[in-house]
């Protein structure tokens with residue numbers, strides 16, 4: 175199959191392109207200089223010219239809490255423009271299948287865990303990343319409307335939090351797992367006796383290796399018709415923040431102590447995706463936290479040595 179992968183240079187895209195089983199398909203992976211997905215006319219022209227049979231939409235403006243708080247306009251507009259251009263462009267170019275990536279921030283702030291797909295739009299969103307989340311919800315709904323009105327078969331996956339190879343380790347942009355690995359690596363290098371954890375570390379987080387999402391997506395491509403229109407892709411379980419630090423310390427070889435700073439904010443207590451639909455589809459994430467964190471740490475070390 176000819177597949178157009180958007181965001182091919184991002185974490186999800188790179189993990190997908192490293193996945194075994196890729197070779198049976200032909201991949202179209204233009205970068206932003208070749209095709210800026212914000213430009214509607216260019217997207218339509220490009221799709222009509224290259225006629226992919228399927229689009230995997232893994233491009234987006236992605237960032238941490240601080241960036242989301244500071245730039246809600248950019249997070250809303252860019253993600254909405256990308257989603258709209260891809261879906262409307264696909265429709266105009268006669269491309270029937272689009273697999274779009276959402277995010278668990280599409281779920282209402284007060285939704286009860288585990289988060290089921292039918293809870294989307296059942297309540298107010300988390301204010302800190304509302305712009306990003308609204309764009310994700312609107313893109314998913316636009317896909318559903320196109321299916322209903324014009325008979326397309328556009329689907330959205332909602333992955334849980336991701337980490338892994340090709341993650342961002344700089345403190346400005348990193349999420350929990352790369353931030354933990356970097357902090358522990360630096361503490362080990364400087365022989366710091368303690369590492370600080372914000373809050374009691376008992377809040378729970380679900381992080382999946384991006385290589386596992388890639389593995390799932392390869393299966394989803396070949397079994398596209400069996401996929402529901404909206405489906406979470408998660409682990410089905412989560413870990414305490416403390417456990418990410420303990421596992422990280424083993425991986426990095428940090429032997430110091432942890433100190434909890436109870437004056438710092440901890441965020442949501444839990445955000446765990448329901449995996450009933452995923453289990454019905456017949457897939458379980460294969461990578462353990464220990465293996466995934468070791469792989470991410472190796473990537474970080476190689477990057478520092480200029481090997482990745």
Ligand SMILES: NC(=O)c1ccc[n+]([C@@H]2O[C@H](COP(=O)([O-])OP(=O)(O)OC[C@H]3O[C@@H](n4cnc5c(N)ncnc54)[C@H](OP(=O)(O)O)[C@@H]3O)[C@@H](O)[C@H]2O)c1
Nearest residue numbers: 181183184185186206210211212232233234236333335336
């Ligand atoms: N990371 C997570 O924890 C997570 C969790 C759940 C869902 N997701 C979803 O998965 C998708 C991919 O995430 P990711 O972590 O791989 O993000 P990422 O590493 O930041 O990659 C995003 C990619 O999108 C590209 N892009 C952005 N704007 C573009 C534009 N106007 N034209 C062309 N390309 C553009 C970027 O290109 P440049 O390199 O040129 O900027 C980059 O390659 C996103 O939709 C995200 O919401 C991610």
